[in-house]
Amino acid sequence: MTMNIVEKLKNKIREQIIEALENNKAEGKIKYEEIPGFIIEVPREKAHGDFATNIAMLMAKEAKMNPRQIAQLIVDKFEKEGTWAEKIEIAGPGFINFYLNPHWLFEVLPLVEKEDENYGASEVGKDIKVQVEFVSANPTGLLHMGNARGAALGDTLANLLTKAGYSVTREFYINDAGNQIENFGKSLEARYFQELGHDFPFPEEGYHGQDVIDTVRRIINDKGEAYLKLDQEERRQKLVEIALKEKITAIRNALKEFGVEYDVWFSESTLHESGAIEEVIQLLKEKDLIYEQEGALWFRSSRFGPEDKDEVVVRSNGTPTYFAADIAYHKNKFDRGFDWVINIWGADHHGHVARMKGAVEAVGYNPDNLTVILMQLVRLFRGGEIVRMSKRTGKYVTLTELVEEVGKDAARYFFVMRNPDSHLDFDLDLAKQDSAENPVYYVQYAHARICSILKAAGENLPRAVNVNLKLLNETAEIELIRKIADLPDEIAQAAKALEPHRIARYAHDLASTFHTFYNSCRVLTDEQELKYARLVLVNATRITLRNVLNLLGVSAPERM
RNA sequence: GUGCCUGUAGCUCAGCUGGAUAGAGCAUCGGACUUCUAAUCCGAGUGUCGGGGGUUCGAAUCCCUCCAGGCACGCCA
Numbered sequence: 050m051t052m053n054i055v056e057k058l059k060n061k062i063r064e065q066i067i068e069a070l071e072n073n074k075a076e077g078k079i080k081y082e083e084i085p086g087f088i089i090e091v092p093r094e095k096a097h098g099d100f101a102t103n104i105a106m107l108m109a110k111e112a113k114m115n116p117r118q119i120a121q122l123i124v125d126k127f128e129k130e131g132t133w134a135e136k137i138e139i140a141g142p143g144f145i146n147f148y149l150n151p152h153w154l155f156e157v158l159p160l161v162e163k164e165d166e167n168y169g170a171s172e173v174g175k176d177i178k179v180q181v182e183f184v185s186a187n188p189t190g191l192l193h194m195g196n197a198r199g200a201a202l203g204d205t206l207a208n209l210l211t212k213a214g215y216s217v218t219r220e221f222y223i224n225d226a227g228n229q230i231e232n233f234g235k236s237l238e239a240r241y242f243q244e245l246g247h248d249f250p251f252p253e254e255g256y257h258g259q260d261v262i263d264t265v266r267r268i269i270n271d272k273g274e275a276y277l278k279l280d281q282e283e284r285r286q287k288l289v290e291i292a293l294k295e296k297i298t299a300i301r302n303a304l305k306e307f308g309v310e311y312d313v314w315f316s317e318s319t320l321h322e323s324g325a326i327e328e329v330i331q332l333l334k335e336k337d338l339i340y341e342q343e344g345a346l347w348f349r350s351s352r353f354g355p356e357d358k359d360e361v362v363v364r365s366n367g368t369p370t371y372f373a374a375d376i377a378y379h380k381n382k383f384d385r386g387f388d389w390v391i392n393i394w395g396a397d398h399h400g401h402v403a404r405m406k407g408a409v410e411a412v413g414y415n416p417d418n419l420t421v422i423l424m425q426l427v428r429l430f431r432g433g434e435i436v437r438m439s440k441r442t443g444k445y446v447t448l449t450e451l452v453e454e455v456g457k458d459a460a461r462y463f464f465v466m467r468n469p470d471s472h473l474d475f476d477l478d479l480a481k482q483d484s485a486e487n488p489v490y491y492v493q494y495a496h497a498r499i500c501s502i503l504k505a506a507g508e509n510l511p512r513a514v515n516v517n518l519k520l521l522n523e524t525a526e527i528e529l530i531r532k533i534a535d536l537p538d539e540i541a542q543a544a545k546a547l548e549p550h551r552i553a554r555y556a557h558d559l560a561s562t563f564h565t566f567y568n569s570c571r572v573l574t575d576e577q578e579l580k581y582a583r584l585v586l587v588n589a590t591r592i593t594l595r596n597v598l599n600l601l602g603v604s605a606p607e608r609m
Numbered sequence: 610g611u612g613c614c615u616g617u618a619g620c621u622c623a624g625c626u627g628g629a630u631a632g633a634g635c636a637u638c639g640g641a642c643u644u645c646u647a648a649u650c651c652g653a654g655u656g657u658c659g660g661g662g663g664u665u666c667g668a669a670u671c672c673c674u675c676c677a678g679g680c681a682c683g684c685c686a
């Protein structure tokens with residue numbers, strides 16, 4: 050059982066407030082039916098205490114009393130025992146501010162030491178099976194910046210959910226069927242002929258990238274002209290088979306270099322082969338959610354979305370659409386028992402969300418259990434200019450190139466730093482610079498500094514239980530402990546809200562608090578007891594920083 | 610035309626889901642290394658929170674409307 054000190058204390062204060070209110074009610078000093086949902090928060094202004102609540106304002110209307118009067122009643126009956134409260138004040142329109150004895154914070158240091166790598170964990174997601182599907186790039190090409198953002202986001206999110214106690218599966222959906230594979234086959238065939246010196250027209254919608262040519266050259270190297278004589282369908286099939294395997298391996302390796310590994314690689318073609326798509330269409334037919342028009346089969350998505358249009362699931366030529374496969378895929382996900390299914394998609398797919406949810410409902414599952422995170426697209430800048438990626442020429446910067454250029458740490462941090470909702474302008478020149486402008490160095494530097502102190506201190510690191518923590522009474526020290534204490538709550542909230550960027554901000558805040566401490570308090574001082582206490586504090590900071598960097602997939606260097 | 614996202618300091622962005630005097634980084638200016646790493650710290654300044662209405666004790670946050678930018682509206686995926 051992991052503990053969350055901040056949460057525990059908030060709950061304690063909450064209980065005492067409710068009890069104080071009930072006591073007042075019993076004495077007839079206040080009238081109300083129900084206590085409204087109120088918050089206990091850490092005020093932005095330090096002068097407003099360690100915790101504050103807005104309950105008095107919220108109750109004013111129902112109790113027909115001035116909020117400050119209500120606050121006074123609560124304060125009068127508030128039992129401080131067990132809350133560490135030293136001073137309670139009523140402020141502004143009726144906030145109640147709690148000023149705590151800082152000693153409550155000291156519990157956190159032995160806890161961090163004890164939990165070590167596990168510190169920050171909580172159990173808010175206990176017994177909840179969640180799947181995060183992300184990247185799922187077309188296996189016909191290499192990974193681009195949009196995929197890279199999705200990879201950083203999805204992996205960090207999965208890390209967060211895991212830490213918050215959820216049971217997490219990472220999944221990559223391989224689109225190895227359908228139209229784009231047709232095109233891929235045609236492109237490969239064309240390049241195959243061309244590379245062997247034949248005239249061959251390149252398909253209109255084909256893949257123009259250099260990587261397709263490279264693949265074909267390798268195939269020729271290996272198999273020579275063997276496929277020239279085959280009939281067209283068989284030739285394309287062979288070429289696709291070899292090329293797909295190669296592409297998927299390349300994608301897998303690129304992601305691995307980026308620190309991302311999956312539990313499941315799910316192949317779209319298995320849905321076609323197993324009959325799962327036909328089955329799901331049959332199911333929808335039975336529910337009268339499919340109709341025929343102009344030779345095609347349509348799914349009544351308009352029944353579900355607000356005013357969404359109906360969607361083709363089987364073309365007039367008899368082949369199922371991507372959407373049909375996706376319905377079968379999502380049914381499959383829920384069939385596997387996931388309580389919560391999370392997809393990370395590029396914002397250009399947003400039109401797909403409503404009908405996907407509709408489809409989930411249509412096949413008998415609760416659409417609320419499907420969350421789609423849409424991330425806005427990435428624009429690359431180089432030399433102050435947008436790097437245009439061209440579909441026609443197939444030229445774009447790949448994930449592998451990005452990692453080579455700016456490094457895994459900077460790239461991951463950069464992508465996760467921002468809210469997925471905001472457009473991301475990635476300045477390659479800036480990220481490339483090994484300079485202080487790159488925020489990831491700021492955080493890593495804090496970790497390296499700590500390691501340096503610990504090294505200088507020698508091998509005997511004191512244990513929290515053996516030192517006098519009360520000596521840690523400087524503002525900078527208290528602030529640092531407070532920040533460390535926040536981690537479990539930060540993770541739990543970031544996980545629940547699916548907002549990994551909060552953790553990047555936390556990492557920066559923690560580093561900043563440490564740097565301030567470092568400049569105002571000397572750890573290796575002549576006063577032995579103080580030194581030991583500070584060593585404990587610094588070591589707890591190291592553990593916390595390292596754990597956060599791990600969540601982000603960023604390394605925690607001991608030297609810089 | 611319809612739908613989704615965005616609009617906050619000169620620039621890049623936070624803003625804990627309705628709270629108190631709206632915050633960071635970069636950039637600018639001025640300070641701090643004989644001391645555990647100056648890739649750091651301390652100090653200084655800037656805001657019609659896109660505009661206008663509304664909801665209430667209280668709005669950057671919720672609702673309406675308008676403006677600007679991005680994206681999507683296929684028997685593509």
